Amino acid sequence: MNDVSLAPPDNARFAGGAAYARxxxxxxxxxxxxxxxxxxxxxxxTYDVVHVRHGGFFRLEDHLDRFSTSMRKRRLAPPEDRARMEEILHQCVALTGLRDAYVAMLCARGRPRVGGSRKLSDCDNHFMAYAIPWIDVLTPEVQERGGHLWIASVPRIPDASFDPTIKNYMWGDLTTGLMEAQDEGYDTVVLCDAAGLLTEGPGFNVFVVKDGRVSTPAHGSLGGITKKSVLELCAMEGIPAAVEDIPRALLEDADEVFLATTAGGVMPISRVGKRIMGNDRPGPLSSRLKDAYWRKHAEGWHSTPVRYELAMP
Ligand SMILES: Cc1ncc(COP(=O)(O)O)c(C=O)c1O
Known part of the structure; x- marks a missing residue:
């Protein structure tokens, strides 16, 4: 465990977050x-988000690997190499002094040097990063009672149109889903594809539990690092788990449902659409995996200590 307790940097300038830009x-x-x-x-x-918990990055290498793959697939190449990007992430967190943080890295195409140009080569790609205080996709209070999940009427954009394993900001379909969910008084939303198979939601992967078995969609979603962690935890805890196609009917009939994301971890759901699951509280397997996830964090699982000394002049 990283237990350095450095005083926060001299200035309050970075209290709301520190960024690297231009x-x-x-x-x-x-x-x-x-x-x-x-x-x-x-x-x-394209972008990626890694969290810092107890002063350590969680699975930093996995996030940098995914980010590198996303950039390669989108033909984005900023001047900074991977080692420099990693150092920048450390420095952003160090400047804030935060022990728990949401840390984003992104690479944008850039502004074309020739006005109106459609040539990718006319753009200088650039890397940005920032560290801000911890973010939960569902508030801690909602997580405690179990989230209320709406199933969107709008289908998720097809994998063939845009590869969902590239982390992206093209949230048109997800945002439409959020509109529906919020109109109906729900906390968040999940989308199915045009064939009615479960995909993901705005900022998270989805898991269903049926007869003691955990499953999560094989397609239409990001290769989540939290999803990967949950599957590892299932193996450690002896819980059967599978990555497979999940028809909407299975979601509607699940014993338990939970969400998985860097911005909140394992988040139990207590209602799916009009259906109330169990006793309208987080289910036992979801709670067990949530506890295991945070217990492993406290033990320093996959943790890279933040180099807080980088905040010093
Ligand atoms: C669309 C989408 N799916 C899934 C996830 C979960 O991925 P991870 O566990 O790597 O945070 C995210 C994270 O922001 C996301 O934006």
Whole structure:
């Protein structure tokens, strides 16, 4: 476990978060992007998010691997190499002094040097990163009672149109789902594909539990690092688990459902659509996996200590 307790950096400038943009470190509010950047106008950008818990990054190598793959698939190549990106992530967290943080890295296409150009080679790709205080996709109170999950009427964009294993900001379908969920008074939403198979939701993978067996979709979703962790925990705990196609009917008939994401970990669901599961509280297997997830964090599982000394001048 990393137990360094350095005083927070001299300034309150970074209290709300620290960012790396255009080659320098700035307070969060100063991390901006041009309105002409394709990262904004075409969502031509990929990103990744890793969390810091108890002063250590969780599965940093896995996140950097996924980010590298996403950049390669989108032909994005910023000037910073992987070692430098890693150092920047450490420095962003170090500047904030945060022990628990949400840390994002992204690479955008950039603004074309030639106005109106459609040539990718006219853009200088650029890397940005930031560390901000911890974020939960579902608030701790909602996690405690179990989230209420709406099933969207809008289908998830097909894998053939955009590879969902590339982490992206093209959330049109997910946001439409959120509109429906919020109109109906639900906490969040999950989408099925056009064939009615379960995919994922805005910022998380989904798991269903049926007769003591855990499963999560094989397609239509990000290769989540939390999902990977949950599958490892299932193996450690002797819980049968599978990655497979999950028809909507199975979701609607599940004994338990839970969500998995870097921004909140394992988050139990107590209602799916109009259906109330169990006793309207988090189910036993979901709770067991949630506890195991955080217990392993406290033990330093897959943890890389943040180099807080990088905050010092
Ligand atoms: C669409 C989507 N699916 C799944 C996830 C979960 O991935 P991870 O566990 O790596 O955070 C995320 C994370 O933000 C996401 O945006």
């Amino acid at each position: 080659g320098g470190f700035v307070p969060m509010a100063e991390a901006t992007i041009s309105v002409l950047d394709w990262g904004f106008t075409r969502s031509d950008v």
